[in-house]
Amino acid sequence: MSLEFSAEAQKKIAALCDRYPTKKPVVLAALHLAQKEHGHLSDDAMRLVARTLDLPYAHVYGVATFYTMFRLEPGGAQTIRMCTNISCMLRGGYEVLDAFEKRLGLKKGEHNAKFTLVEEECIAACDKAPCAVVGTKYFYDITPTQVSDIVAELEREPHPEGEVV
Amino acid sequence: MPASVGTHLVTQRFGNEQARTLAGYEASGGYSMVRKALSMTPEAITNEVKASNLRGRGGAGFATGVKWGFVPKDAKEVHLVCNADESEPGTCKDRLLIYWDPHLLIEGMIISALALKAKHNYIYIRGEMMREYLVLQAAVKEAYTRGLLGDNVLGSGRAVHLTVHRGAGAYICGEETALLNSLEGLRGQPRLKPPFPAIKGLFNNPTIVNNVETLMNVPFILDKGGAWFNELGMGRSGGTRIVCVSGHVNKPGVFELPMGITFNQIINDICGGVWKGRKAKAVIPGGVSMPPLDADELDVPCEFDALQTDERIKPVMVRPGQQFDLGGGRMLRTMAGSGGIVVLDDQSDIPRALWRILKFFAHESCGQCTPCREGTGWLEKVARRVGHGQGKEGDIDLMASIAHGIAGNTICALGDAAAWPTLGFLTKFRADFEAAIQRRAA
Numbered sequence: 001m002s003l004e005f006s007a008e009a010q011k012k013i014a015a016l017c018d019r020y021p022t023k024k025p026v027v028l029a030a031l032h033l034a035q036k037e038h039g040h041l042s043d044d045a046m047r048l049v050a051r052t053l054d055l056p057y058a059h060v061y062g063v064a065t066f067y068t069m070f071r072l073e074p075g076g077a078q079t080i081r082m083c084t085n086i087s088c089m090l091r092g093g094y095e096v097l098d099a100f101e102k103r104l105g106l107k108k109g110e111h112n113a114k115f116t117l118v119e120e121e122c123i124a125a126c127d128k129a130p131c132a133v134v135g136t137k138y139f140y141d142i143t144p145t146q147v148s149d150i151v152a153e154l155e156r157e158p159h160p161e162g163e164v165v
Numbered sequence: 166m167p168a169s170v171g172t173h174l175v176t177q178r179f180g181n182e183q184a185r186t187l188a189g190y191e192a193s194g195g196y197s198m199v200r201k202a203l204s205m206t207p208e209a210i211t212n213e214v215k216a217s218n219l220r221g222r223g224g225a226g227f228a229t230g231v232k233w234g235f236v237p238k239d240a241k242e243v244h245l246v247c248n249a250d251e252s253e254p255g256t257c258k259d260r261l262l263i264y265w266d267p268h269l270l271i272e273g274m275i276i277s278a279l280a281l282k283a284k285h286n287y288i289y290i291r292g293e294m295m296r297e298y299l300v301l302q303a304a305v306k307e308a309y310t311r312g313l314l315g316d317n318v319l320g321s322g323r324a325v326h327l328t329v330h331r332g333a334g335a336y337i338c339g340e341e342t343a344l345l346n347s348l349e350g351l352r353g354q355p356r357l358k359p360p361f362p363a364i365k366g367l368f369n370n371p372t373i374v375n376n377v378e379t380l381m382n383v384p385f386i387l388d389k390g391g392a393w394f395n396e397l398g399m400g401r402s403g404g405t406r407i408v409c410v411s412g413h414v415n416k417p418g419v420f421e422l423p424m425g426i427t428f429n430q431i432i433n434d435i436c437g438g439v440w441k442g443r444k445a446k447a448v449i450p451g452g453v454s455m456p457p458l459d460a461d462e463l464d465v466p467c468e469f470d471a472l473q474t475d476e477r478i479k480p481v482m483v484r485p486g487q488q489f490d491l492g493g494g495r496m497l498r499t500m501a502g503s504g505g506i507v508v509l510d511d512q513s514d515i516p517r518a519l520w521r522i523l524k525f526f527a528h529e530s531c532g533q534c535t536p537c538r539e540g541t542g543w544l545e546k547v548a549r550r551v552g553h554g555q556g557k558e559g560d561i562d563l564m565a566s567i568a569h570g571i572a573g574n575t576i577c578a579l580g581d582a583a584a585w586p587t588l589g590f591l592t593k594f595r596a597d598f599e600a601a602i603q604r605r606a607a
Contacts, residue, residue: 019326019328020328021368024349025349025350026350027350028292028331028333028350029330029331031333032292032331062352063350063351066335066353067292067333067334067353068333069292069334070333070334081293085254085521086254086412086453086507086518086521086522086525087254087255087411087507090411090412090413090507090509090513090518091413120293121254121336121528121529122252122253122254122255124257124259124294125257126255126411126505126507127409127411127417127418127419129411129412129417133295135295136295136296136299138296161295164295164298164299
């Protein structure tokens with residue numbers, strides 16, 4: 001099935017192409033947009049990016065599979081990125097990740113319709129460890145007992161990553 | 166005059182919501198240094214930065230003015246790229262700097278671009294920093310509307326453009342040549358050097374890549390002069406230093422401090438001491454890539470040169486009796502890195518901490534060089550079993566041997582970044598690893 005970008009996305013891509021000498025540097029932004037509009041980077045979504053930027057499909061595929069924020073399979077509407085790197089680990093990051101797994105009924109890396117749970121590497125909030133980021137929203141100094149409230153808050157006020165793109 | 170604990174340059178607007186907007190920033194004196202820069206020659210700006218002894222705050226500590234000086238004089242097109250891909254574990258300053266003072270970064274970039282005669286400039290921001298990306302986008306838009314950016318900066322006839330470029334999740338893109346490849350729309354794999362970016366960088370043009378904190382210091386240098394900035398610092402390191410303190414302290418935080426402050430002072434005077442009344446066992450001085458300090462080495466200053474040369478810091482060993490050779494017989498003590506200070510208390514599980522660090526590097530290796538691709542995964546596997554009570558006799562020597570095989574044998578520094586802390590932890594906390602392995606044998 002041939003996919004298309006929305007008119008708004010096409011406008012954004014065209015404006016970005018003016019900022020670089022060629023279209024190739026726009027590939028990350030176009031992949032972010034394709035993931036926003038089509039949920040994940042299916043084969044067709046990557047072909048759409050390739051066609052839009054006049055790039056070989058193989059190039060787009062190579063880029064899409066290199067970066068961890070791109071997903072080639074469907075995921076949840078929101079992505080919870082829970083850090084367990086050293087500063088978070090030292091203050092209970094793994095216990096918080098366990099609490100997310102139990103509350104959501106998901107293992108890290110898994111998703112349901114609402115959430116994808118990711119064990120994230122350092123998110124640059126080490127002074128407020130353990131921490132997580134969901135779209136534009138940071139959660140600081142998390143204890144396992146707060147996890148249930150965090151999930152309830154995200155259900156009320158979602159922070160999908162696509163809203164940034 | 167050297168800086169004191171209260172000297173705040175780049176963090177002075179932290180907590181000031183007003184100053185985050187263009188109007189508020191200008192009201193607090195912002196963008197006046199763009200006007201000053203427009204009245205100066207590019208050479209005069211560069212000379213101030215050279216005199217300031219400003220050193221790169223991203224990790225390498227290279228002299229910023231010297232780096233700028235490498236751009237060929239006859240270059241037709243030059244680019245300035247801000248590295249805002251902060252992702253070195255333990256480091257959390259650039260994200261805050263961008264959030265609280267986006268216009269200071271833009272002002273620093275305009276001045277630096279004028280010095281470098283760079284028209285098309287970019288901020289490469291880490292993909293996961295979604296909140297900060299929106300903050301920067303909004304600030305850049307404001308600056309364009311105000312005429313601070315564009316083809317005719319404040320009517321001067323000089324062009325400075327700025328584009329915010331968002332990454333998509335890859336630690337390696339903090340390495341400057343990987344960053345440039347990523348910016349060009351490629352996989353973020355580091356380039357072989359030379360040529361260095363200052364000669365051949367973005368789109369094959371001479372390119373200067375500077376860290377967020379580095380560029381934010383430039384307006385202050387222009388305001389009060391390079392000599393003033395140099396005197397704030399210590400030795401060959403001008404200015405203040407931001408440290409990010411995390412781990413087992415009572416008051417973790419991001420602090421702008423004098424260069425000469427020691428680790429003990431940071432832990433005890435600034436951060437309220439080690440938590441739970443305990444003592445520090447190990448301190449990572451500048452992000453997890455750097456070899457750790459032990460409890461006897463905390464009276465050294467967190468300044469760039471001191472961490473490399475202070476004789477109170479024991480050299481990193483390959484094995485007892487054999488010093489690690491950085492090349493040409495130079496020993497490795499440690500380095501100031503990114504300013505990410507991680508404190509581990511005296512009840513910490515050191516082997517498990519090293520395992521977590523190595524898990525990170527194994528995950529982030531770009532896969533280009535065999536020693537790093539295979540070596541980081543192998544190291545993680547051995548460290549995992551040692552850190553989880555499954556270690557085998559000989560694992561300490563095995564880890565040292567793998568790390569030694571990676572160090573110095575890869576295109577970029579990620580291989581060293583995995584090898585150095587491995588050798589550093591094994592050098593200074595060997596007994597902890599031996600005990601972990603013996604626990605299993607028992």
